[in-house]
Amino acid sequence: MEPNASNAGSVSADQSVLLSRMALNDNKAGMEGLDRDKINKIILETSKGSRFYENELKKEHQVNQRIEKILQQKAKLTEQQIQNAQIEVEKLSAELERGRNLSRVIVHVDMDAFYAAVEMRDCPELKDKPMAVGSMSMLSTSNYYARRYGVRAAMPGFIAKKLCPNLVIVPLNFAKYRAVSEQVREVFADYDPHFLPMSLDEAYLDITDHLEQRQHWPESMRTYPINEGNSEGDKPSTETEAETDTLSPVLFEDSPTASPTFPVPRGKGEVFGTSPEEAVREMRFRIEQKTSLTASAGIAPNMMLAKVCSDKNKPNGQYRIPPERQAVMDFIQDLPVRKVSGIGKVTEKMLAALGIVSCAQLAQQMAMLSLLFSDTSWHHFIQISLGLGSTHIERDSERKSMSTERTFAEMSDAEEQYSLCRDLCQDLAKDLQKEGLKGKTVTLKLKNVKFEVKTKAFTLQCAVCTEEEIFTAAKDLLKAEIDNVSPQPLRLRLMGVRVSSFVSADDKQPQQKSIVGFLKMGSDTSRSTPAPRVLGILQSEVSGVSESSVSALKQQSADTRGPSVVVETSRPFSKWGNESEGAREPQQQTFFQRALTKRLQQQQQQQQQQHQSEQEHHSVSMDEPCSTTEPHTSGFMRPANAESLQTCGESSSKTNTASRANESTHMDTQSSTKTNMEQCFTCPVCFKEIKTTDLTAFNQHLDECLKGSSALNDNRTSTDIDQDLDVHGKYLHIPDPMEQLDQPGSSHSTATTNPSSESSSSSAALKTLSNGMLKKTNGMPTKFEFENNKNASLTPFLKCSKDSKDESHSLPPNEPHVLLKDSGSNALPQNSTHSDEVGIKTVNAEKVSTLTCPVCNQAQDTDDLTLFNHHVDMCLNQEVLLELRESVPPVSLGKARDSEKALSARGKSKRRGSSPNPPSKKSKAISSRHTIDKFFKGNSSQKF
DNA sequence: GGGGGAAGGATTC
DNA sequence: TCACGGAATCCTTCCCCC
Numbered sequence: 010m011e012p013n014a015s016n017a018g019s020v021s022a023d024q025s026v027l028l029s030r031m032a033l034n035d036n037k038a039g040m041e042g043l044d045r046d047k048i049n050k051i052i053l054e055t056s057k058g059s060r061f062y063e064n065e066l067k068k069e070h071q072v073n074q075r076i077e078k079i080l081q082q083k084a085k086l087t088e089q090q091i092q093n094a095q096i097e098v099e100k101l102s103a104e105l106e107r108g109r110n111l112s113r114v115i116v117h118v119d120m121d122a123f124y125a126a127v128e129m130r131d132c133p134e135l136k137d138k139p140m141a142v143g144s145m146s147m148l149s150t151s152n153y154y155a156r157r158y159g160v161r162a163a164m165p166g167f168i169a170k171k172l173c174p175n176l177v178i179v180p181l182n183f184a185k186y187r188a189v190s191e192q193v194r195e196v197f198a199d200y201d202p203h204f205l206p207m208s209l210d211e212a213y214l215d216i217t218d219h220l221e222q223r224q225h226w227p228e229s230m231r232t233y234p235i236n237e238g239n240s241e242g243d244k245p246s247t248e249t250e251a252e253t254d255t256l257s258p259v260l261f262e263d264s265p266t267a268s269p270t271f272p273v274p275r276g277k278g279e280v281f282g283t284s285p286e287e288a289v290r291e292m293r294f295r296i297e298q299k300t301s302l303t304a305s306a307g308i309a310p311n312m313m314l315a316k317v318c319s320d321k322n323k324p325n326g327q328y329r330i331p332p333e334r335q336a337v338m339d340f341i342q343d344l345p346v347r348k349v350s351g352i353g354k355v356t357e358k359m360l361a362a363l364g365i366v367s368c369a370q371l372a373q374q375m376a377m378l379s380l381l382f383s384d385t386s387w388h389h390f391i392q393i394s395l396g397l398g399s400t401h402i403e404r405d406s407e408r409k410s411m412s413t414e415r416t417f418a419e420m421s422d423a424e425e426q427y428s429l430c431r432d433l434c435q436d437l438a439k440d441l442q443k444e445g446l447k448g449k450t451v452t453l454k455l456k457n458v459k460f461e462v463k464t465k466a467f468t469l470q471c472a473v474c475t476e477e478e479i480f481t482a483a484k485d486l487l488k489a490e491i492d493n494v495s496p497q498p499l500r501l502r503l504m505g506v507r508v509s510s511f512v513s514a515d516d517k518q519p520q521q522k523s524i525v526g527f528l529k530m531g532s533d534t535s536r537s538t539p540a541p542r543v544l545g546i547l548q549s550e551v552s553g554v555s556e557s558s559v560s561a562l563k564q565q566s567a568d569t570r571g572p573s574v575v576v577e578t579s580r581p582f583s584k585w586g587n588e589s590e591g592a593r594e595p596q597q598q599t600f601f602q603r604a605l606t607k608r609l610q611q612q613q614q615q616q617q618q619q620h621q622s623e624q625e626h627h628s629v630s631m632d633e634p635c636s637t638t639e640p641h642t643s644g645f646m647r648p649a650n651a652e653s654l655q656t657c658g659e660s661s662s663k664t665n666t667a668s669r670a671n672e673s674t675h676m677d678t679q680s681s682t683k684t685n686m687e688q689c690f691t692c693p694v695c696f697k698e699i700k701t702t703d704l705t706a707f708n709q710h711l712d713e714c715l716k717g718s719s720a721l722n723d724n725r726t727s728t729d730i731d732q733d734l735d736v737h738g739k740y741l742h743i744p745d746p747m748e749q750l751d752q753p754g755s756s757h758s759t760a761t762t763n764p765s766s767e768s769s770s771s772s773a774a775l776k777t778l779s780n781g782m783l784k785k786t787n788g789m790p791t792k793f794e795f796e797n798n799k800n801a802s803l804t805p806f807l808k809c810s811k812d813s814k815d816e817s818h819s820l821p822p823n824e825p826h827v828l829l830k831d832s833g834s835n836a837l838p839q840n841s842t843h844s845d846e847v848g849i850k851t852v853n854a855e856k857v858s859t860l861t862c863p864v865c866n867q868a869q870d871t872d873d874l875t876l877f878n879h880h881v882d883m884c885l886n887q888e889v890l891l892e893l894r895e896s897v898p899p900v901s902l903g904k905a906r907d908s909e910k911a912l913s914a915r916g917k918s919k920r921r922g923s924s925p926n927p928p929s930k931k932s933k934a935i936s937s938r939h940t941i942d943k944f945f946k947g948n949s950s951q952k953f
Numbered sequence: 954g955g956g957g958g959a960a961g962g963a964t965t966c
Numbered sequence: 967t968c969a970c971g972g973a974a975t976c977c978t979t980c981c982c983c984c
Contacts, residue, residue: 065970147971350964354964355963385978409975409976414973416971450959466958507973
């Protein structure tokens with residue numbers, strides 16, 4: 010029986026409320042007949058008053074509330090409901106019964122006190138001492154001597170020391186355990202080559218096939234010599250060299266079936282029979298011979314029963330349930346539910362509150378349970394009550410997540426926390442890369458000094474595996490938490506990072522397409538192909554997400570399932586900027602996408618050649634995963650300038666940029682990179698290389714270039730422009746310890762997360778571009794007006810409605826829009842030759858198809874898609890756009906905090922005990938309309 | 954209402 | 967003396983979007 014409030018004994022009443030959580034769990038071999046009261050008293054006295062204790066108390070109350078609730082529900086159940094439920098239960102029961110499979114012989118093998126046994130084997134002086142493996146913080150296991158004092162796994166060492174002052178605590182040595190485990194597994198493989206290891210010390214085997222073969226084996230194949238713990242003892246042999254009648258050292262007293270249970274004649278090997286029991290005994294014998302360690306085993310028709318059986322005669326024993334229904338039912342009858350894997354202390358307590366302790370009671374109350382628990386839960390219960398379990402050992406189940414976490418003494422310094430976060434990401438990245446895994450979801454786990462655990466997750470659009478990529482996401486999650494408790498420090502005792510939502514091997518291929526590819530795919534009517542996206546460039550600013558969030562997003566484009574325009578910056582937190590970015594049907598595509606698609610369809614040949622040419626030139630192979638260190642600007646990028654452009658979040662690319670930024674703080678990250686190398690800037694408007702290192706001169710050039718563009722916007726009304734310029738508190742910069750971390754000299758310098766370096770290396774070119782646009786356009790606010798205009802956006806193209814259906818954000822009919830002038834397309838608007846058209850349009854009769862950049866409105870005097878792509882890339886380059894925020898004075902800082910807090914405050918805690926103001930995961934961000942995509946969508950919805 | 958992401962919990966070793 | 971882990975999986979609930 011498990012300890013619970015009812016067996017509190019002499020422990021005081023206030024302590025008894027905690028017993029089910031805190032008290033000794035003697036559901037372990039070697040712990041029968043202990044003085045539980047005395048042990049519990051010591052445990053509770055040692056823990057009392059600690060933060061851990063307080064948290065346990067809180068959790069216990071939560072469980073009690075659940076029980077309260079479920080009892081109330083139970084009280085409301087009518088007889089009729091239960092009768093109806095009973096019919097359902099019987100129906101399912103009959104169905105399950107029909108599917109009962111008793112044909113397999115499943116074995117669960119569990120090494121006895123594995124770590125402790127290994128240590129005792131290697132250090133004989135420990136054998137007659139109470140010992141445990143672990144640390145003062147936590148024990149992993151204990152030997153049977155120590156168990157008599159109540160010392161067991163998952164108990165803190167300091168409490169164990171209170172229970173048993175003579176306890177010897179041996180530190181963990183996983184390398185050693187792994188090596189031994191490997192030896193054990195070699196034996197397993199002889200019985201089931203596809204055995205399923207559950208941990209270093211246990212495994213499931215299906216020995217059905219082995220038994221079949223075994224029937225035909227001669228005795229010699231079932232005979233093993235007795236060797237004292239050497240590794241040769243696992244070879245079948247008719248020759249016995251052993252002169253001993255003992256097996257491995259007896260590690261534990263009172264072993265129910267200490268080996269050998271049979272007299273072993275001197276001079277003879279041990280001969281094993283052909284039955285399942287004999288085969289398993291042989292397996293355990295061989296393990297013992299090979300490792301000097303004992304194992305226990307359970308033999309049953311399914312995994313659930315085998316698992317329970319292996320515990321039945323522990324240590325060094327085995328138990329078999331014959332493959333007969335009655336035998337199974339007899340076994341199950343009196344089995345405490347807690348013995349079943351999957352029923353923990355909470356479920357046990359809840360069931361106990363309903364009067365259910367044994368599996369027989371479970372069966373009797375199934376109708377009621379079906380009304381009180383979820384389908385998943387009661388279906389599980391009914392299987393247990395019937396003694397059913399899996400008869401097929403799933404061998405190829407793939408890992409679903411990978412994580413790393415660390416507990417430490419209180420840490421309140423944000424800088425330290427970020428640093429630790431990076432370390433964790435680094436470790437995790439190494440592990441992920443070792444296994445060739447990439448995942449889309451990054452989860453940050455935090456445990457504060459009050460032992461309250463919080464997890465924050467963010468799902469990226471592309472799978473990640475590098476330190477930089479993971480850190481970029483994790484850092485933002487951490488930042489959100491730090492901000493959440495600000496101005497109080499975040500007082501942590503644990504931090505962990507997890508990556509999950511792994512992509513399949515196929516998905517690991519880069520999904521990034523050049524604009525040509527993307528348009529090609531966008532024109533594909535295949536429903537299964539997610540449509541291309543051009544995401545909000547300024548979303549992060551608008552929603553108050555840190556720069557690093559944006560940089561995280563830069564990483565997302567390459568691995569997305571659908572082709573995406575690589576300049577996208579989606580949001581790291583959906584709660585901070587939520588728009589559906591899923592697959593888009595062709596009819597949902599933006600005007601821009603459709604128009605270009607159409608146009609490109611007609612230029613298919615040219616396109617293909619172009620694409621091919623790009624591929625040849627690009628340093629990035631399409632076979633490489635997104636996280637490669639190569640840039641992924643694809644079709645937008647010109648090879649020569651490739652490394653200066655950030656798109657898909659490659660760590661080294663970013664780091665390089667960071668280094669450069671730090672080295673030369675006056676260089677902008679776009680043009681400057683080139684400048685660094687070639688002493689010239691590339692004008693993002695005319696796309697010419699300006700041979701100067703003088704930023705002022707270059708800016709003048711840009712202004713000149715931009716003069717031409719202003720005319721395009723001249724007919725815009727100020728209202729239009731105001732709508733377009735909706736910035737809502739963007740360009741905010743929240744000082745962040747990361748900035749310091751990323752300062753030059755930091756070993757973890759990252760351009761993408763370093764507002765300072767971005768600031769100092771701000772893109773003069775694009776800054777000037779934006780200024781130019783603002784200044785040159787009649788009625789458009791200057792950047793100073795800009796910050797006061799809450800409905801401002803950078804360009805008409807960054808404006809978008811929240812929803813394509815949202816007409817209020819759609820452009821008026823005379824608004825500049827992306828149009829494709831193509832005489833061959835009847836899908837195009839008739840007014841497409843109008844002078845204010847932007848996008849792809851006809852400039853003159855000779856030049857059939859001059860392209861106009863949808864970002865800067867500048868007609869590009871070229872039909873060359875590569876050049877055009879390059880130009881758009883330049884315009885959209887998000888890192889450069891990031892610089893734009895720097896034009897807003899720090900006065901906005903408060904806004905940022907408010908904005909974030911407001912978002913947080915909107916979030917409603919779903920869980921008991923969660924922090925009062927957690928950031929809402931689904932909060933609608935103010936910024937959701939700032940996507941080019943939405944703009945086009947809204948625009949196109951008008952036009953079509 | 955269903956799907957899916959996010960957050961918290963339960964469980965196991 | 968102080969002091970309660972780490973990794974993984976599955977489930978439930980909440981919430982938002984379609």
